[in-house]
Amino acid sequence: MMIFDIILQAVVILVSVFMFLWMQNIPQDLFQKFCERRARSGIQAKRHFVLGAQLLDKARSEKDSSSISSLANSAAEEADKAIALDPRDAAPHILKALALDLQGFRSSAIDALDVALSSMTKKSLSTEERGDALLKRAELRVGLSQASGGGGGNIDSAISDLVESVKLNSKNAKAHLILGQCYEKKDLVDKARNAYEEALRIDPRVKEASARLNSM
Structure with missing residues (x-):
């Protein structure tokens, strides 16, 4: 007490x-x-x-x-x-x-x-800004992967960022293009094709997406 x-x-x-x-x-x-x-x-x-x-x-x-x-x-x-x-x-x-x-x-x-x-x-x-930041981080991770001659972990992380990025901003053709490139590196051909097609649907001027589709 x-x-x-x-x-x-x-x-x-x-x-x-x-x-x-x-x-x-x-x-x-x-x-x-x-x-x-x-x-x-x-x-x-x-x-x-x-x-x-x-x-x-x-x-x-x-x-x-x-x-x-x-x-x-x-x-x-x-x-x-x-x-x-x-x-x-x-x-x-x-x-x-x-x-x-x-x-x-x-x-x-x-x-x-x-x-x-x-x-x-x-x-x-904003939602779009967060999507752009995720895209940029994915680009950097892809760059690190290329510099190290592989780096599967970086590609997996890049895919995770890009999937989230296109959810936040589905109209970003560049994000779909890079996502397609990452899927190709993982031998996920169907997913890569879908990503390239989406990039071209958004912006038909994305020549790299067209070239990748033609080579598949």
Whole structure:
């Protein structure tokens, strides 16, 4: 009973202190300051993201490899600054992945996309954006598979991403094309044919899908 009385007295004191602070508008002021700080952080994060996107766009238009690497590295640094300010926004994680990919760091780019597509951040993406992120991760995994001379695990993971991607955005011809290529690598001929046909149905200009169908 003595312990219960002590706890009860502590609760009463805490409630009294809180009520006093509330009457002095201290909790409201703290909450307002917290919201203002978060708003400022969000604005700063967006600025870093926009600057990083501009640097990435410039890097893609460059022809000199050293300039591409330098600009892409700067874009990744701006993405990191945005992430530090707002880690729950998927956009800077995707920007970082694209910048790393441009530098040839596929594994690191996949890691960045893993974060972008995690439960912590994916809610900030629209359905179509999530489909595009899954497509990009699949492309990177296919690239890693080709670089390693096989990598069946990467192909299986790529197929999983692509199946989810076309569910989220069924009108993406490129996703169907790459899905067909992955199915071919797994000797799933009927599924590959269906994927190529769907790519052509969406966009008859996808010549690679037509060529693959003709060779099957």
